[in-house]
Amino acid sequence: MISARRTMAILRKELLQLRRDRLTFGLIVMIPLIQLVLFGYAINTEVRHIPAAVVDQSNTSLSQALTQIVEATQVVRFEERFATVEEAERAIVRAEVRAAFIIPHDIDDRLVRSPAIGGRFAPTAPGETARPVAQWIADGSDTLVAGAIRSLRVMPLGELFREPTNTATPTFEVTLFYNPEQRSVVNIVPGLVGIILTMTMIMFTAAAIVRETERGNMEMLITTPIRPLELMIGKIIPYVGIGLLQVGIILGLGAALFSVTTAGSLGTLLVVTLLFILASLSLGLVLSTIAKSQLQAMQMTVFVLLPSILLSGFMFPYEGMPDGAKLIADLLPATHFMRIIRGVVLRDAELADLGPDAAWLLGFAVLGLVVASLRFRKRLD
Amino acid sequence: MTETVAETVGMTRRFGNKTAVDALDLTIPKGVVYGLLGPNGSGKTTAMRMLTGLLTPSEGRAEVLGTHLPGNAEPLKSRIGYMTQGFTHYRDLTVFENLRFIAEIHDLPAARKRRRIDELLETYDLREQATMLAGALSGGQRQRLALAATVIHEPELLFLDEPTSAVDPETRRNFWERLFDLVDAGTTMIVSTHLMDEAERCHRIAILDLGRKCADGTPEELIEKVGGRVVEVAGNDLRHIGRELAGHEAISSVAQIGARLRVLVAETVTDAETAVTDALRDHPEVSVRPVRPNLEDVFVLATRGAAR
Numbered sequence: 001m002i003s004a005r006r007t008m009a010i011l012r013k014e015l016l017q018l019r020r021d022r023l024t025f026g027l028i029v030m031i032p033l034i035q036l037v038l039f040g041y042a043i044n045t046e047v048r049h050i051p052a053a054v055v056d057q058s059n060t061s062l063s064q065a066l067t068q069i070v071e072a073t074q075v076v077r078f079e080e081r082f083a084t085v086e087e088a089e090r091a092i093v094r095a096e097v098r099a100a101f102i103i104p105h106d107i108d109d110r111l112v113r114s115p116a117i118g119g120r121f122a123p124t125a126p127g128e129t130a131r132p133v134a135q136w137i138a139d140g141s142d143t144l145v146a147g148a149i150r151s152l153r154v155m156p157l158g159e160l161f162r163e164p165t166n167t168a169t170p171t172f173e174v175t176l177f178y179n180p181e182q183r184s185v186v187n188i189v190p191g192l193v194g195i196i197l198t199m200t201m202i203m204f205t206a207a208a209i210v211r212e213t214e215r216g217n218m219e220m221l222i223t224t225p226i227r228p229l230e231l232m233i234g235k236i237i238p239y240v241g242i243g244l245l246q247v248g249i250i251l252g253l254g255a256a257l258f259s260v261t262t263a264g265s266l267g268t269l270l271v272v273t274l275l276f277i278l279a280s281l282s283l284g285l286v287l288s289t290i291a292k293s294q295l296q297a298m299q300m301t302v303f304v305l306l307p308s309i310l311l312s313g314f315m316f317p318y319e320g321m322p323d324g325a326k327l328i329a330d331l332l333p334a335t336h337f338m339r340i341i342r343g344v345v346l347r348d349a350e351l352a353d354l355g356p357d358a359a360w361l362l363g364f365a366v367l368g369l370v371v372a373s374l375r376f377r378k379r380l381d
Numbered sequence: 382m383t384e385t386v387a388e389t390v391g392m393t394r395r396f397g398n399k400t401a402v403d404a405l406d407l408t409i410p411k412g413v414v415y416g417l418l419g420p421n422g423s424g425k426t427t428a429m430r431m432l433t434g435l436l437t438p439s440e441g442r443a444e445v446l447g448t449h450l451p452g453n454a455e456p457l458k459s460r461i462g463y464m465t466q467g468f469t470h471y472r473d474l475t476v477f478e479n480l481r482f483i484a485e486i487h488d489l490p491a492a493r494k495r496r497r498i499d500e501l502l503e504t505y506d507l508r509e510q511a512t513m514l515a516g517a518l519s520g521g522q523r524q525r526l527a528l529a530a531t532v533i534h535e536p537e538l539l540f541l542d543e544p545t546s547a548v549d550p551e552t553r554r555n556f557w558e559r560l561f562d563l564v565d566a567g568t569t570m571i572v573s574t575h576l577m578d579e580a581e582r583c584h585r586i587a588i589l590d591l592g593r594k595c596a597d598g599t600p601e602e603l604i605e606k607v608g609g610r611v612v613e614v615a616g617n618d619l620r621h622i623g624r625e626l627a628g629h630e631a632i633s634s635v636a637q638i639g640a641r642l643r644v645l646v647a648e649t650v651t652d653a654e655t656a657v658t659d660a661l662r663d664h665p666e667v668s669v670r671p672v673r674p675n676l677e678d679v680f681v682l683a684t685r686g687a688a689r
Contacts, residue, residue, distance in 0.1 A: 005485050005488050009482050009485030009486050012482075012485075013478075013482050016474055016478060017471070216465070216467055216469045217469055219465045219469045220463075220465055220469035222435060223433055223435065223458060223462075223463035223465075224458060224483070224487060225458045225459050225488065226486050378455075379435060380435045
């Protein structure tokens with residue numbers, strides 16, 4: 001049915017062309033390398049040293065001490081001092097600071113009644129409610145920044161009076177598996193495997209068929225006995241190798257630079273990665289049969305790539321999305337792979353643990369290949 | 382009785398409301414070079430694409446090497462060779478790699494593949510260029526590579542779409558020598574062209590215009606048919622005389638060739654020389670003499686007829 005000789009001929013031709021295309025060859029290695037280093041160091045969901053202003057209306061030794069212990073948390077860094085709240089608000093508008101810390105003139109009075117210092121002084125008289133010690137106003141448009149400022153809301157202040165910090169028993173005990181130090185990079189490295197593969201695999205194959213058409217070679221190919229499936233298979237096999245090379249670079253470098261070591265077995269990793277590569281490649285082939293030019297192919301790749309970055313769970317947790325978005329996310333191979341690869345790399349999950357996602361990827365790959373072969377016509381009409 | 386390799390009956394192809402090929406009837410005997418002569422846009426390429434199964438006829442049918450079209454054209458593709466108008470092999474592969482690729486695509490067994498590549502590099506004078514990238518070849522070398530790749534599987538029927546439109550006359554001569562070698566070996570060829578000197582080399586030609594066949598036969602027959610309809614006018618002020626003649630109803634076409642006017646008269650005229658002399662009564666200084674028609678005259682007369 002399928003001639004191995006013809007499939008091999010296509011494969012060999014692709015490799016030869018790839019070898020002569022130095023820039024593409026270079027990008028295959030440089031894209032995962034540079035992006036891993038970049039994102040590994042740059043992306044951090046734990047916000048620190050937010051620039052802030054302080055408006056100290058009491059100017060006592062206590063208010064100065066308060067400012068210092070707030071800064072000591074490293075959540076904010078006081079960069080400006082203003083006399084009035086209005087000035088501080090304008091500084092937020094100008095984006096000079098993201099938040100302002102407003103200390104009222106009766107800080108001393110408020111502090112002694114505050115539960116934040118553990119009721120060290122006279123307990124509040126009945127009917128008299130404790131008031132907050134001071135106020136934060138923050139630019140809430142960035143939820144990560146806002147969240148960091150809010151974490152200061154119930155900050156214990158016993159330290160102000162040389163007291164040990166409040167050692168109240170927490171309501172719940174929380175144990176964090178797999179990433180106890182809460183480093184963002186642990187989640188990023190395996191996720192990046194999915195993103196880089198989505199980008200390069202879809203892009204390469206989306207351009208693959210179109211390039212033949214654009215350069216006129218297709219006119220010659222369709223006059224030969226080549227079969228669509230042979231052409232498709234011959235075209236994707238070289239990229240399977242490239243995909244595996246990129247996975248090797250990302251995970252190897254992830255282990256070397258960020259100590260994100262693969263917990264699961266290499267065999268499982270290979271199987272699930274192959275499934276994802278095949279799914280991405282066949283999606284690229286389908287796009288390639290739709291696109292009329294390489295430019296269109298690129299645009300379609302971006303069309304798939306953006307939701308793969310934003311909805312797959314790479315940037316934001318899948319669980320946080322509304323049902324409609326989850327539906328779209330579930331259509332993307334990257335979403336399924338994101339769950340799988342994090343499972344294998346971080347949680348030592350076995351193939352059996354990841355069954356549904358792996359099966360989905362396999363189905364997607366087969367369907368894509370069939371659709372691409374059916375869509376590809378050896379006809380000009 | 383010669384064998385027929387390809388035949389079309391009422392073969393028509395429309396693109397939207399434009400008819401590219403209109404009710405084409407062709408009979409192509411075995412072992413000849415059959416020329417499809419016509420200006421750009423006359424439907425030559427479309428006709429070839431239908432004959433190779435790349436396009437489905439809107440109407441009518443064709444039979445190529447016993448295969449009925451429209452129908453499954455795939456088995457046919459191993460028996461025909463199609464050399465496209467532009468260079469459609471891989472510019473970023475070497476000559477050898479291109480030949481090897483195409484041999485493998487035709488599923489040639491390893492031994493035959495090696496033998497054919499070796500033969501073709503020799504025949505088409507490409508041995509020195511074997512390791513050069515196809516993109517770096519000269520026009521003539523690229524043309525020979527394309528032909529070598531087209532015949533690598535020894536097809537019975539070759540389609541050549543304007544094979545030498547873009548090369549110099551010397552290269553064209555050499556190229557045609559090789560085509561006749563193939564004919565000698567039993568290959569039939571269908572060649573499309575708009576060049577008279579290419580058409581003259583064909584055993585038989587069909588003249589196409591606006592998708593319709595205007596005439597067909599051997600070049601000699603076609604020239605014979607328009608005998609007596611061509612005269613040459615020599616003298617002064619040819620531009621002016623030419624314009625005057627062109628408006629005359631007995632005159633089909635006037636073209637200046639250097640210091641002469643080549644005048645083709647309408648079919649209805651019995652004596653061309655007298656008709657032209659009569660038309661030029663006011664210009665006694667010019668001389669009029671009948672000449673032997675060439676293929677270009679045939680072509681012009683045939684396509685004029687169709688346009689009317």
